[in-house]
Amino acid sequence: MARTTKKSATRTLRPTARATRAPRRRPSRRVLVLVATRKGAWLYHGDATRRMWRADGPHFLGHIVNHLVLDPRDGRTLLAAAKTGHLGPTVFRSTDLGRTWKEAARPPAFAKAPDGGTGRVVDHTFWLTPCHANEPNAWYAGTSPQGLFRSDDGGVTWEPCSVINDDPQYRAWMGSVQDGTPDGPKLHSIIVDPRDPAHLYMAMSGGGVHESVDGGRTFAPIVKGMEVVEGFDPATIAFHDPHCVRLCPGNPDRLYQQNHCGIYRLDRPSNEWTRIGKSMPKRVGDIGFPMVVHPRDADTVWVFPMDGQTVWPRTSPEGMPAAYVTRNGGKSWQRLDSGLPKSQAWWTVKRQAMTADAQDPVGLYLGTTSGELWMSRDEGNRWACIARNLPEIYAVEAAAMR
Amino acid sequence: MKVLIPGPLLSYTKKRKVEATGATITELLSDLDRQYPGLRFRVIDEQDTMRAHMRFFVNGEQVFDMTHSLRPTDAVQIVQALSGG
Numbered sequence: 001m002a003r004t005t006k007k008s009a010t011r012t013l014r015p016t017a018r019a020t021r022a023p024r025r026r027p028s029r030r031v032l033v034l035v036a037t038r039k040g041a042w043l044y045h046g047d048a049t050r051r052m053w054r055a056d057g058p059h060f061l062g063h064i065v066n067h068l069v070l071d072p073r074d075g076r077t078l079l080a081a082a083k084t085g086h087l088g089p090t091v092f093r094s095t096d097l098g099r100t101w102k103e104a105a106r107p108p109a110f111a112k113a114p115d116g117g118t119g120r121v122v123d124h125t126f127w128l129t130p131c132h133a134n135e136p137n138a139w140y141a142g143t144s145p146q147g148l149f150r151s152d153d154g155g156v157t158w159e160p161c162s163v164i165n166d167d168p169q170y171r172a173w174m175g176s177v178q179d180g181t182p183d184g185p186k187l188h189s190i191i192v193d194p195r196d197p198a199h200l201y202m203a204m205s206g207g208g209v210h211e212s213v214d215g216g217r218t219f220a221p222i223v224k225g226m227e228v229v230e231g232f233d234p235a236t237i238a239f240h241d242p243h244c245v246r247l248c249p250g251n252p253d254r255l256y257q258q259n260h261c262g263i264y265r266l267d268r269p270s271n272e273w274t275r276i277g278k279s280m281p282k283r284v285g286d287i288g289f290p291m292v293v294h295p296r297d298a299d300t301v302w303v304f305p306m307d308g309q310t311v312w313p314r315t316s317p318e319g320m321p322a323a324y325v326t327r328n329g330g331k332s333w334q335r336l337d338s339g340l341p342k343s344q345a346w347w348t349v350k351r352q353a354m355t356a357d358a359q360d361p362v363g364l365y366l367g368t369t370s371g372e373l374w375m376s377r378d379e380g381n382r383w384a385c386i387a388r389n390l391p392e393i394y395a396v397e398a399a400a401m402r
Numbered sequence: 403m404k405v406l407i408p409g410p411l412l413s414y415t416k417k418r419k420v421e422a423t424g425a426t427i428t429e430l431l432s433d434l435d436r437q438y439p440g441l442r443f444r445v446i447d448e449q450d451t452m453r454a455h456m457r458f459f460v461n462g463e464q465v466f467d468m469t470h471s472l473r474p475t476d477a478v479q480i481v482q483a484l485s486g487g
Contacts, residue, residue: 084410085455086408086410086453086455086456086482086483087410087411087444087445087453087456088443088444088445088446088447088453090440090443090444103440104440105439105440107443109443109447109448110448110449111448112448112449112450113449118449119448119449120449121447121448121449121451122447122448
């Protein structure tokens with residue numbers, strides 16, 4: 001089993017642009033920012049004010065790391081979803097905040113096809129979700145092509161969820177590789193209701209948003225109200241392309257979604273999504289990948305729009321990156337670009353590469369396709385770059401340290 | 403038999419040349435995985451096919467069949483084809 005015990009290099013960084021306003025309140029817990037990239041992973045340890053950041057990395061240099069997640073239930077276990085250009089996909093696990101790593105004994109893998117059949121092959125594990133607080137060693141993983149997996153031993157062994165992976169209806173809804181995103185169709189946005197470990201959501205690009213109320217034994221689509229590409233039938237689940245779905249910690253009956261075709265909100269028990277992106281400025285539109293929810297206020301969410309016109313450049317609209325926030329559940333949006341480049345900046349932010357911490361005021365973090373890590377200590381009013389020259393950033397997570 | 407290990411798998415074996423046994427490529431990989439847990443899945447997928455950029459050579463000849471017969475005197479080379487960027 002592959003291991004590394006080498007302590008990664010560390011250095012302290014100061015943001016290149018300083019926030020002009022002091023935080024309203026001193027953060028109570030230090031923040032650890034976990035950065036997964038196309039060429040490895042980095043950990044950024046923040047000081048008490050979130051002004052100074054100590055870089056710890058690279059971990060798994062040369063590995064394509066799609067997600068790096070700290071287990072909030074113990075505050076020290078990390079799981080990393082990794083592969084290389086040559087080697088198959090695996091999951092690495094650390095129980096000492098990345099000082100040492102050990103590979104999963106049985107990484108996510110589809111069931112072997114019966115003789116004469118054609119089975120699927122996991123290209124990469126894309127998404128990692130710790131389960132409910134009452135299930136301390138349980139995790140879910142989403143893969144490309146679309147597959148759902150569960151571990152009950154802290155990520156050491158993974159079992160395929162056959163109800164999704166092998167179900168003929170779900171396989172039809174997943175479509176083919178040609179229906180997916182450029183680096184492969186994905187199962188993502190695996191959400192566990194904080195009130196009930198048996199209540200799950202997950203999404204597929206493509207293949208829609210789905211809910212389980214029985215711990216993953218059965219799933220059903222929730223796509224009503226979601227639009228699809230013009231000319232196609234929204235009743236066909238396969239045509240739906242949710243990019244990122246988030247549940248509000250402040251109100252677990254509310255979900256937000258950034259979709260290929262707009263920004264949406266869902267208030268349960270309703271099963272009908274409402275397109276709230278129509279109130280975005282017309283010249284910016286409501287296409288993008290990440291969706292970030294406020295840790296306490298269910299009316300506040302952030303998005304990072306992307307140019308989805310014509311050939312889908314997947315850049316910031318007009319080369320001017322900006323986050324947008326709504327503080328009224330999507331009735332209106334405000335542009336947040338102070339500190340970000342004003343022109344000729346053609347990067348964008350992938351679906352897992354923007355997140356929030358749980359401090360007050362909320363800190364926002366985003367990683368760019370050009371390898372820059374930006375953060376805001378004041379909920380997006382002012383942005384500062386805390387790392388440059390990283391590889392293309394795939395995922396950013398912010399965790400509270402104990 | 404002697405097996406030459408490519409650079410990406412040295413994190414498992416820690417050395418370039420290892421000894422392993424098996425009457426076929428499949429059996430050889432099972433023995434390698436027994437000695438170096440996790441190695442096999444990085445090279446062979448869950449449908450028992452070689453991953454896209456991994457190649458096997460036996461006595462200098464490339465083989466594609468996982469049931470290819472091996473003798474104890476054979477020299478096996480696992481090679482990573484160029485990929486990535």
